[in-house]
Amino acid sequence: MKMPVRLNRKFLPLTVTILLFLIMYGAGSMLYTGFFSLQVFLYLLVDNAFLGITAIGMTFVIISGGIDLSVGSVMALTTMISAALLEKANMSPALVIPIALLSGSTLGFLMGSMIHFFKAQPFIVTLGGMFLARGLCYIISIDSISIKNTTYEAISQARIHLPTGQFISVNVLIYLLVIAGAIYLAHYTRFGRTIYAIGGSEQSAVLMGLPVGRTKILIYTMSGFLSSLAGIVMTFYMLSGYGLHAKGMEMDAIFSAVVGGTLLTGGVGYVAGTVFGTLIYGTIQSIITFQGTLSSWWTRIVIGLLIFVFILLQSIFSSRQKKFGSGDTRSGGRKMVKTVLASAQIIDPEKK
Amino acid sequence: MQTTTRPLLSMSGISKSFPGVNALTGVNFRLFAGEVHALMGENGAGKSTLIKVLTGVYRPEKGEIVLGEAQIWPESPQHAQSLGISTVYQEVNLCPNLTVAENILIGREPMHRGAIDWKEMKNRAETLMFEKLNVDLDASRLLSSYSIAIQQMVAIARALYGSSRILILDEPTSSLDETEVDQLFSVIKRLKQEGLGILFVTHFLDQTYRISDRITVLRNGELVGEFPTATLPKLELISKMIGKEYVELESMPRTSSRTDATDQRVPYLHIEGYGRRGYLAPFNLSLHDHEVIGLAGLLGSGRTEMAKMIFGIERSDTGQCSIDGRKMRIGSPKEAIDAGIGFCPEDRKAEGIIEELTVRENIILALQAQNGTFRFLSRKKQSKIADEYIQLLNISTPSADQPIGNLSGGNQQKVILARWLVMNPKVLILDEPTRGIDVGAKAEIQKLILKLCSEGLAILFVSSELDEVLRVSNLIAVLRDRVKIRELTGTDMNEQVILQAIAHGDENARQ
C-alpha cells in the first residue's frame, strides 16, 4: 500500500504502541504456557472485535477534536433492538441488521447536528446521547432477551479456518474490513483529511473553505454507525440483547485510541495505532484470565495506569515540541535563534 | 499598473451594522487588476468588516459588489474562494498538523482511481511554491516544522492554487522580520505582474509607501477617500486617518537623554548577568527612577524575553538583580510584583485581560493578589478604585461592570495599565503597549508614559516602532539575536545608529 511519505518523528507514537503490545504479549508468553500461539493471538481479535470496531469510530471523533461518550450505550441499544426485533417481532435478519445500523447512525447524526449547529460541547451532547440510548434500551426491555434466531446462531458459531489450521470468527472478518475501510478513509479521501484538518485547527479549516459543518456531522454519524456495527458484532458474540451490555465500553474505546497514539487534543492519530491499542487491551484481559486468581477489577487498575503513562508521554512529547521550535509564533527570528543555539551546542543544527 | 480603465473589483455603497454600531456606511472600494491597493484606517475604521463582507463572512445590508462583469454575493469563505477571492490572514490560518502539500491542496487534492495521489500532491505543491514564490522546500513535511514566514508563503500558495483574481493580505507582515518582509514584497510584485489584484491591509506606513499603488482610507466606518500613493504625503495620510492628534504628537518635545547625574544615582532595579542558555544571553541593565529605557531590536531579538525574565515569568540561570540596593532573585511574577514591578504584556488578549471579568475586576486583580486571599477588597472598595482609574486614564466604558471583552483595544490596554498603577509600582515594564491601537490612543499612552516617568517611575519600554522608542526614551538598549549589544544615549539616540547596530552588531561591545 502506498503510504504517504512522512518523517520518522511522526511515527514515533505508533512505534511505541506496537512495541508495548509486543512487550506485553511477550510477557504473557513468558509467564504462561500456551500464551504464545497464533490461536491465542487470534482470540484477541475474536473476543475484542466489537471493541475494535467502535474504537475506530472513536478515533475519528477524537482526531477531529471531539469525543463520543455514547458508544457503549449505542452498542447496547443495538443489541437490544436486534434481539427485540428478532425474537419479539420475528423479523428476518435481513431487515433487522439494516434497522439496527440505522439506529446508531441516526443518533450519531442528531448529536453531530447539535454539536455543529448549536456549537455545543461534544462532551455534554454525547453524554445526553449516552443517557438516551441506555434509557431506550431499558424501555424496550429491562431484562435481557436471548436470541434464538438460527441465522444469528450460525454466524455466531461459524469458524473460518485459516490455511494454517487456526480459526477466526465472522466478527473478525467484519473487523478487518472496517480497518481497511478506515485506513482508506483516513489517508486517501478528502473526507478523512478534512477530519484531520478540523482537529488541527477548526477555525483554519473553516477559513480554508473546507466543508467543516458537513464533515463534523458525518463524523458523529459514522461513529454512531460503527457503534451500531459493533453492537451487531456483539450480538453475534453474545446472542442476546441486554441493557447492561458494553457498560463502560466508551472508556475502553478511548483507551484503545489513546494508547494507540491518538492525541486527545485532536489532529493526530492513526487507525493502525488504535488497532494495536485494542490488541493491548485484549492482551491485558487475557493475561489476567490466564493468571486465574486475580479478580477482573485488576484490569481496571492496569488500564487506568496505562492510560496515565501514555497521557504523560503525550504531554511530555508535545511540550518538548513547543519548546524547541515547531513554528513558534512571532519569532521569524528562527534562523537567528538557530545560530545562537547551535553555537551554544544546545540543538543539532540539522533539526528544524 | 492598471491596464484597463475598468476595475477588477468594485464595491459600492456597502453598509453593515451590528447592534449599537454602524461598522460601515456607504463605503466604496475599487481594485484594479495588476495593482496593490492598501486599505488603511485606525481600529474601528471598518477595514476588517469590509474584508469580511468581501469574503462572505458578513452579508451587507446595503450595497453591491461587482467582480469583473458580474455582480456577486459571496456567502461564505468557501464561496468567495470559488469566485476567485482568496485571503491570507494575519494569524496564518492553516493546519499545523498537516503537511505543507496538504495545506496548499486540501479540498482540491489530486485523486487517482478514487484515492488521494500523495506523490502528485507533493509535486504540485513544491512546483507552485518554487515557481510562484521562489521558495524551495519539502512539501511532505509538517507545516509546523517551518517558520511563520514560510507558513505565510504556504498560505499565499494556497490562495493562488485556485485561480484567484483577487488576493487579500490582512496584516501579513506583523510577524515577519526585515528579510522576510523583503521576500514577501518581491512575491507580491511578481503576482502584481501576473495581473492579480492585491488588497493589502497594514498599519505600517512605510510598507504602504513601499508596495502600494493606491490607498483607500476608512475612518469610523466611512470612506475618506481613495488616493494614488505617489501623490499622498505621509503626514497627510495620517491626518486623514486620525486628524489632528498626530500633529500634537509631533510637537511633543523629545525627551532628554540620560545624563551623568543619573548614572551617579543608585538604580532602583539593577540586573547583573541575567541570562539563560538557549533563551537569552547574559545581560546587565540598570533602571533609575524618573527614567525611561527603550528596548529596540527586531522581532525575535529578545526584547520580550528580556522583559519576561526581569518580571520573573522566565527563570534566569545566572546572575542576580538588586532592588533598591538589596540583592535578590525574582523567580515568579508574584515576587516581581512584591518588589514593585508591573508588566503590561505584548499579547493583551492571551496574557493581559481576563475577558469575561468586568473592568473593575481586571483593574483590582493584581492588587487583590498582593493583599492575599483573606484580605478581600469589598465590592464597594473595588468600585471606588475602578472608578478612580477609569477617570484618571480616560477609559471609555459605560460602567466599571462591563465585561472587559467589550472594550476596544486601546481601552483594554488602559485597563491593564490601571491594574499596575493601582499598585503604585516603582518599575513598569511595557511590552508593545501601543500595538493594535489607533493613533489617538497611541499618543495618549505615550504622553502617559512621560508623565509617569516625571512622577518618579522607572519604565522599560519595548516597541517595534523606532520613532516611538526614540520619542520617549532617555536611554536605548539595542538587542540582536537574543543578545544585548549596545546602550545608546545622547546623540547616539537616532534611527541611523540603531539600525546600524542591529545590522552589523558590535561584537566588542556586549553589554
Place this chain on the structure above:
Amino acid sequence: MQDSNTGRLGRITASKMFWPFVVLGLILLFNLIFTKGFFNLDIRDGHLFGTTIDILNRSAQIMIIAIGLTLVIATHGIDISVGSVVAISAAMAALLIGGKLVLRGDVQEYVTLVPMPVAILAAVGVAGLAGGWNGLLVSRLKIQPIVATLILMVAGRGVAQLITSGQIITIYYKPFFFLGNGFLFGLPFTVYIVAVVLAFTVFMTRRTALGLYIESIGVNPTASRYSGIKPERIIFWVYVFGSICAGIAGLIVASNVKSADGNNAGDLFELDAILAVVLGGTSLNGGKFYLGGSVIGALIIQSLTTTIYAQGVPPEITLVVKALVVFAVTMLQSESFRKMVFGRFMPVASATPQKESV
C-alpha cells in the same frame, strides 16, 4: 433593535440563576397539579415526612458533589472521577466501621472497629488524597482535566475493590446510619450537611478572594499568573476540595445503603453532578460560577426522578428524561439556538461587535 438588557426584567432574565429557578418552579407546578399529595407534609416519628422531604434527602449526595464540582468546572476543568471517589470513600468507611458483634453486659451490640470520627476522617482523607492525585496531574503535569480524571475514574473502582477485597461490606454500626437516615429538628440530617458544605464554600469563595481567583484562572490562567496569582496552587486545591465533597457524599451513600459496593456505589454520579452544575448556569468553559445554581440543578434532577416515579412511569424513563434535559440545557445555553428562536427578545450582551478589530 430591542435592547432589553437595561430594564429590571431584562436584568433578572439575563441573570444566569433565573432559568434554573424557573425550571424547578415548572416541575413543582406540574406536581402540584398532577401528583396527589406531592406537597403533603406529616409529622411521623418526630420528624417531617413527605415527598418533598424525600427529594431533599435524596438530592443531598449530588448537591454536595456538585458544589465541589462547580469550583472545578469554574477553573475550566472537569472531574469525571467523582463517582469512583464516592465508591472509595464508602469502601473506606465501611471497612473501618463495619460492625463487630460484641457482648456488652447481657446485650449483644454492634461496635465499630475504629472510632467513628476517625473512620469518617479517614474516608474523607482518602478522598482528599484522590483529589490531590487529580490536582497534581492537572496543575503540575498539565494534563487535560478530562484525561487526567479519566484515569482515576477507570482505576478508582479497582481501588475501591481493593479496599473491600472485592466484597460488599455491610455496616452494622447504628450510629453511622444517622448520617444518611437521621433527622435533626424535623429535617433530614443530610440537609444540614449540605447547608454546612454550601455555607463553607460560599464563604470561602465570596468572602475571600478565592472566588475571584477561580473565575480569573478559569478564563485566563496566564494573565492571572502575570497578575500575581498562583494558578497551580489554586487548581490543585480545587480538585482536592472537589474530591473531599465526593468523599462526604460517599459517607452519605454508605450510610444510606448500610454497605459499600465498590462496583456500584456512586454509579453515574459524575454525570448527574455535571448536569446539575451545568443546569445551574456555570459554563463548562469555566469562569463565572453559581453555587446556588448547582444546588438548584441537583434539586431539579432529583425532582424529575421523583416526579417520574410518582406518575407511575417506569423508572427506566428517567434516563431518557435526563437525556432530554441535557439536550434542552445545551440548546438553551447555545447562543446560536437562542438567536434562532428568540431573535429580538434575546438580551443583548454587548453593544459592540467585540473582539474583532473592526
